[in-house]
Amino acid sequence: MNLKNGCIEQFETYSQFSSLKDFNTHMEMWMAVHKDNFSKGERVGLNRLVRFAAKIPGVCNAKIGTVLKAIHEEHNGNGISRSTFKRMIQKAIALGLLIVHETERSNGSQSSNLYVFQPFPTNELPKEDNLNHHNKTSNLSKTKNIKIKERKETDSSKPSEDMNNKPLDYTYTSDRVPYSFSRVVRYFFPEAKQIEEYWKMAQIAAYRNNCESHTDLVVNMAVHSFKQMISKFKVSSVHKPIAYYYGILNKKFEELYFEELYEMGF
Secondary structure, eight states, rough: EEEEEOGGGGGGGOOSSSHHHHHHHHHHHHHHHGGSSSSSHHHHHHHHHHHHHHTTTTEOOHHHHHHHHHHHHTTTOOOOHHHHHHHHHHHHHHSSSSEOOEEEEEEEEEEEOOEOOOOOOOOOOOHHHHHHTTGGGGGGHHHHHHHHHHHHSSSSOOOOOOGGGSSSSGGGGTTTTEEEEEEEEOOOOOHHHHHHHHHHHHHHHHHTEEEEEEEHHHHHHHHHHOOOHHHHHHSSOOOOOHHHHHHHHHHHHHHHHHHHHHHTTT
């Protein structure tokens, strides 16, 4: 059954966020991980839809025509097409970023859609045997050497049929991730994608607090925040690990900011 269209306030219960700041934080995490899933035009459409979802954090019932008109005016006549916008919506739905509800007018005719943004998804908790890694570190170098040997012995002209479905381990981590950070995270989250996602969260937190140019500081903060998150695992469950980790990072950067203000005499 379709929802009845009306003012945005009636859809307040659909919001998945505690505040506009919470919504923006989750959107930054979505974009840090999935930005490349969208074309330039699709990102323009998504960003404008996000801004329409500010009154009730994460909820928007604007018509497509209204969104496209706003983009057209904002970019001095260089807007995006309706098909580009719809393609963006389908991608966002597939990623789990959006849930779309159809609405109808009082006479039963179809009206504008209700767009409900979703929180950034949680990673699976690390298994207990991964948390108790301290007795297994001596095997890491042997495992790495075996994997390298296996790759050399494999005929590169005949890739495995399930190659695209097999997750890549930490040896495939991008060079953009500092080694000192990767070395810590891989013991608990051994996949390259997981390590890169945690580093992206560190970059986002640093950018939000104007510290992105201080690489050594960011790495230090990221490592300590990650270790603090793992310590939390030891005593209780954490339902949203990457969000919890991001929260620790933000707090650390904010504390550093106020310390600097104090030292400057403010």
